[in-house]
Amino acid sequence: MVLTAVGCRKLVGPTRVRVIDNGRHYVPILQGDVLRMFWTIHNDGPEPLVIEEIQPSCSAIKLISALPDVVINGDSVVLIFDFDTDKNTNLATHTIRIFGNIIPAGETEMRFDVNIVRPTVDMADYEERYFSRGKPDAVSDGRNIRICDYYIVPANVDNLLGL
Numbered sequence: 001m002v003l004t005a006v007g008c009r010k011l012v013g014p015t016r017v018r019v020i021d022n023g024r025h026y027v028p029i030l031q032g033d034v035l036r037m038f039w040t041i042h043n044d045g046p047e048p049l050v051i052e053e054i055q056p057s058c059s060a061i062k063l064i065s066a067l068p069d070v071v072i073n074g075d076s077v078v079l080i081f082d083f084d085t086d087k088n089t090n091l092a093t094h095t096i097r098i099f100g101n102i103i104p105a106g107e108t109e110m111r112f113d114v115n116i117v118r119p120t121v122d123m124a125d126y127e128e129r130y131f132s133r134g135k136p137d138a139v140s141d142g143r144n145i146r147i148c149d150y151y152i153v154p155a156n157v158d159n160l161l162g163l
Contacts, residue, residue, distance in 0.1 A: 014103045015045025015073065019110050026114035035083040036064075039096075039110050042076040045103065053099040054079075060087040061094060085116045092116055 020040040029035055043049040049071040054063055065080040081096065093113040102108050 012050055012101055013047045014101050014106075015043055015047040015049050016103050017049055017098075017108050018042045018044050019108060020076075022110055024112040026112060028115040028117050029085055031089055031116050031118050032086050035085060035114060037081045037083060037112065039079045039081065040076050041071065041079060041098065041108075043071045043073050046073055047101065048072050049100055049102070051098055051100045055097045055099070056081070057095045057097075058083075058088070058092075060084040061096060083114070085114070088116050089118060090116060 018041075020042060024037075026035065041049075050069075051067060051071070054067065056062075060083055062082050062084070063079065064082050065078065067079075068077050071077045083094070085092075091113060092115075094111070096110040097107050098110070099107045
């Protein structure tokens, strides 16, 4: 009976992660389109990365890809997000926080901004656009999904190259 109460259990310690090409500045996009973003998270630490939660700073950002159970040390994971530009206008700056066993504070951030431009012939306000497009979460109602380029700030070149 004593043998069944004793078992092997290893706690996962903290690890270091690196967000590849963080602090993105996307090219302007038309309001109503969906911006699809691919973020690479690399586990640089000695322990496996366990992602507990992902919190976008805006409800217009949705995680499309499956959340991995564990990212082995030295490995990377690609997270795919869709940003619905219909809910924003002008310059939109957002942060996506990832919580887990991450050094030093248990979280890391992915930051981006994009200038959302209204179509020149569209004079509708937010409520008219929102209620005319159907279901709030429907992305397949004829809107474009764009994978846009983004500007690289010279300070971020080292992060992009993995230096």
